[in-house]
């Protein structure tokens with residue numbers, strides 16, 4: 001069952017004056033438009049997980065996330081649409097005292113929230129710990145944090161079906177890297193896939209991403225880590241101003257956690273002359289606009 005509206009995923013050209021003739025074209029694939037809650041890339045990572053849960057005869061799914069997690073809220077919405085009960089294991093007992101809008105909305109959509117300490121949360125991938133959780137909360141199909149499993153990567157590969165040929169570069173932001181892996185493996189080898197990771201330090205791509213890539217030598221992919229703006233979820237006035245300008249120029253809202261940092265990075269790369277004049281660049285807008293709630297009053301959209 002498809003609960004998203006793929007027809008809405010238009011490819012929108014950015015206004016040329018933004019990149020001033022430095023490349024041939026920059027277009028944006030608007031996956032943010034496919035569903036009001038389930039941002040595009042999250043749906044792709046979830047769809048095969050939910051199917052697998054059904055195939056296994058699971059009666060509920062269980063997944064993990066922080067208080068502002070796009071994955072958690074997307075899972076709540078997708079599971080609800082599939083009439084599949086779901087449990088969200090939330091990082092940090094403190095998150096319970098002042099539940100975020102993300103958590104409240106997830107709970108309103110029927111997700112049972114279970115708060116655990118950050119120490120316990122760090123054991124989220126251990127089979128023994130997962131067993132403890134299912135003993136306590138009932139047999140479940142477990143979807144790892146961020147949908148970072150085989151089903152997630154295979155589903156993410158389907159995003160490539162929305163990307164026509166002829167692009168020299170495809171840009172996507174990187175969290176777990178699941179979407180990046182899916183795209184890199186599915187797109188034609190002559191297209192370079194650029195990932196933008198918005199966090200500081202400890203970027204263990206070699207163990208989390210590279211093993212899953214068909215082409216492990218980075219001839220046609222690269223992951224940039226320069227544009228984290230102080231760390232994951234961090235933001236400053238420069239970024240907020242960039243987001244407002246971007247919105248006024250192109251009519252496209254960006255989220256401050258992922259897509260704004262990617263587009264800011266791309267803009268700097270353009271100024272630095274990284275691309276050749278005939279480059280044709282496609283940026284995947286992965287949505288995540290609910291992540292702007294804490295800075296909403298400073299945004300013009």
Ligand SMILES: *Cc1c(COP(=O)(O)O)cnc(C)c1O
Pocket residue numbers: 039041042045070071146173174175176177178179180255258259286287288289
């Ligand atoms: C989760 C998310 C990402 C990162 O996706 P991964 O597959 O985990 O790398 C990028 N952008 C947005 C808006 C997201 O919510």
